[in-house]
Amino acid sequence: MATTRISYTLPPNIDATKAPLAFGSRALPKLNRELNDDTLITRQRALMTLCDLVHDPEKVYESIGVGQLCVLKKLLSDADSTVRHKSTEVLYIMATHNVGRNAFLDYKVILPVAKLFDDNVDIVRKNAHQALKMLSEIPAGAAGIVSANLIPKLVNKLKIEIDEIKELILDTLHFCMRVDAENALKSGVMPVLTELLDHSDPSVRGAAARDMMDVSVTLAGKEAACEDASIVPLLVRLLTDVDASVKSSAAGALMTIAITTKGKYAAIRAGAIPSLLKLVNASSSETRLYGIKALTMLSEAPEGRKTLLEFVDEIKDREDDPESAAVARAAQTALKVITWKP
Structure with missing residues (x-):
């Protein structure tokens, strides 16, 4: 029978951990x-x-309009770890939307977020790195991170962070090095990436090889890769990795390094040609493309051309690649270089 007693139990649709939302x-x-x-x-x-x-995204736009981004910046230095955790989570979610990424730049949120790279709570650091990784995916965001002089700090954190966060840092550096690879090189990224090429996690290995390709775009990066005698052999070994993305990134890094004469001979001495030939028929079009382009670089050396003349038919099969026009063009170029006669 119903009574007039008032219940103290919250209705089932009320979450006590959340603030009630006004209309x-x-x-x-x-x-x-x-x-x-x-x-x-x-x-x-x-x-x-x-x-x-x-x-x-509409709520992100509205929240920026009422000044919540400024409040969130202040909450990043809150003494309570839960407040810092949820503040960075809000900023990370905002950064998944274009309006949020633009607001990061307009309201100068980059440096306040970066200060939390030193936080003693793992989830706070992870959210901070996720937010800047999302920001770096747009050119203006990557340029903003570079302008804030965060590349040296990211490289240092790459040495000591937990694996889950290392992958986020590698992603952020990937986009930032498209803006300024020399800054990363001067910050000592090459030895750190070299160590990560041997990492047990395939995601970290692949991201390190991809970043090795990015930093080797500059001439200084190519020379640094050749000066360290361990880098090219490590990349050649990764060509036979069990993970497809690792093989693709390693082939891309070798392709970039082998543009120079030193890089060509370093790859040939390390036995890159047999492993690269196996990638010509890989299931991934990106892997095939990088593999064929790397072979083209190596065929510019007389020793490489002499070896590859025996495998012309394998590359010729890719002249009409049904999945990728880029692979077909790369195969045609490779054949011209391999079969070239003075």
């Missing part, structure tokens, strides 16, 4: 006030609610 246009301004509240639990609950809202 319509009042929702985000109310959350903004709660984010500024002196009471810790109020800030935490507001952040929990905001994490759900910013998955919608």
Whole structure:
């Protein structure tokens, strides 16, 4: 029988860990006030609610309009680890939207986020790196990270971070080195990447090989790769890796390094040709492309051309690659170089 007793149990659709959301246009301004509240639990609950809202790009736009980005910057230095955790999570989700990435640059959020690279809580550091990794995916974002002089710090963190975060740093460096590879080279990225080429995690190995290709785009990077006698043999070994993406990135790195004469002979001495020939018929079009282009570089050396003349038919099969026009063009170029006669 129904009674007039009032229940203290919350309705089933109420989450006690989240701040109640006001109706319509009042929702985000109310959350903004709660984010500024002196009471810790109020800030935490507001952040929990905001994490759900910013998955919608329209809400990201609205939250920027009411000044929440400025409040989040302040919360990044909060004494409470949960507040820092959820603040970085909100910023990371915002950075998945273009409007959020542009706001990062407009409101100068890069350096406040980067300060959390030194946080003692793993999830806070991970969210901070995820946010900047997403930002680096647009050219202006990568340029902003480079301008903030964060490449040396990213390289140093690459030496000591946990594997999960190392992969994020490698991704961020990948985009930043397209803007300024020489900065990374001067910051000592080459020895760090060399060590990671031998990592047990295939994702880290592949990302390190890809970054090795990025840093070797410059002449200084190619020379540095040849000066260290261990780099080219390590990349050649990765051509037979069990992971397809690792093989592709290793072939790309060798292709870039072998543009110079030193790089060609270093790869030939390390026995790259037999392994690269196996990639000509790889299932991935990217792997085939890098493999054929690397063979083209090696065939420019007389020793490489002499060896590859015996395998012309294998490359000729790729002249009409049904999946990739780029692979077909690369095969045609390779055949011209291999069969060239003075």
